[in-house]
Amino acid sequence: MSESTVLVLDAEPPEPPPRLGRLTGRARILHADESNLAEQLPLADVLLVWNFSSHAVRGAWPGEGPRPRWVHTASAGVDHLMCPELAASDTVVTNARGVFDQPIAEYVAALVLALAKDLPRTLDLQRERAWEHRETRRVGGTRACVVGTGPIGRAIADTLKALGVTTALVGRTARAGVHGPDDLDRLLTRADWVVCAAPLTDDTRGMFDARRFGVMQPSARFINIGRGALVVEDDLVEALAKRWIAGAALDVFEREPLPSDSPLWTTPGLLVSPHMSGDTVGWRDELGAQFVELYEQWATGQPLANVVDKKRGYVPGH
């Protein structure tokens, strides 16, 4: 078959481009950045969204004109590239399903254990050279509610269960092993840990708001590794200030990088990390290798893995 043209929306320097050496002679590789994406898109058969924090695809998508037949994003979420024209087109969208599951599950376990064992305070006291014994919490026997039933949510649930945490999964529809949205509030009222691992869609945007923080236990901790806009950030700050919940950790934010004047940096009880929960050493190579694998499926006419349901905004699973 003829050589296809792959357009890479590059990451911001100094992040390197994907290593696509294995496609030499099998694909023509073009590179774009946000400024020239619109003019390059019509030339491409395939778009690789390597800059997964860019929203440029939405504005640059060619509509009815010549356009890529396949778009792959090096991320689990697809909210940053979805637009009505892309959703309505026959272009296939795939994501990086699978690469981040275990790293993010470990990251959530790290946060749960660090908060239970009061590790941030221990580090503060060490700086003060202060020996101050405290009683901490057992994690085994506590209850978690994980919202989001994709492979990331499931890996989080498995890891928490392995630590002895009774864990409920909540998804868009009730099914075996998964609670539906109707159960969410009841589960929130008794969870020690609420973990948000949902995709960002019209249904989930702002789902963690004042009302939902209000039904949680005063001892509950909230963790978001999904997308920033799943949370109404001002409501979370207020819930922490009013002690509606005991603490929170955010790895994702409505604006990233989080502006240095954001009140989130200094909200007591809130742990802020820079969108890194899934990014373990070698992750970019894994993402590049995953694209090469998918390219081979696509180029040889095999069914593509990780195909996103463009209406729903995620890869449908069990």
Next chain:
Amino acid sequence: MSESTVLVLDAEPPEPPPRLGRLTGRARILHADESNLAEQLPLADVLLVWNFSSHAVRGAWPGEGPRPRWVHTASAGVDHLMCPELAASDTVVTNARGVFDQPIAEYVAALVLALAKDLPRTLDLQRERAWEHRETRRVGGTRACVVGTGPIGRAIADTLKALGVTTALVGRTARAGVHGPDDLDRLLTRADWVVCAAPLTDDTRGMFDARRFGVMQPSARFINIGRGALVVEDDLVEALAKRWIAGAALDVFEREPLPSDSPLWTTPGLLVSPHMSGDTVGWRDELGAQFVELYEQWATGQPLANVVDKKRGYVPGH
């Protein structure tokens, strides 16, 4: 049977005495502190060492005179009370085996995950309002070497295995599922995590010294939740300064509380916590309830659980 006299070596105020209400009418309870322990000991049938950080029993033990027939310590380690006279006597010694296993295992998992995910640095950067993405480490697939095969070491190994860590246990003698001391150095050379959960005995004192830190990998992290004197602290400081290992976390120290002028507080790469790894909410009640349970065995002539081998300095297990 006649009422026995239980002498409690109380903890330092403001720590409360044990709740022994269930022994009302079945035991006469006396209280001592370090200053009057020696004069009270000959009056007691049973000594409960509630102040488990005191070394006063060694100096106060009555030798050949009237003395308790049973000594229980509200701790896993017995090094703080063992002396040749007690070891040579027919007095039975028991410990708090079982109470600390799961909490300490969780604490070690918290440290392993926090170090893998660079959480201390994340907290530093949050204070600086600095958005600085880093790549972190996967924990699954790494290797741990856990020294100490009592219930605490075994619980640590089980918890690390549940996180996907390949874990080797090292004990005093090789047996099924346990490596002997001859394997230790080989295991240290390839461990990502070295966890010390050994009892403090003549054989184990100072076992983590310059030579042993020297054979570890430059990327290795060392964690001690056993006893401070298992580690040559100056050697650890030097090993960290010379980058022989990547980091360490100490929960126990040769001198406790750690003096505020100790260089350990400020050693780069060293996490210091105040001997709290096993102390989860309700731990003192659990320790008191455990003593009451043992007292019932003792008073009714049943075989006592948790009997320490006084020559070895721990409860022999599998």
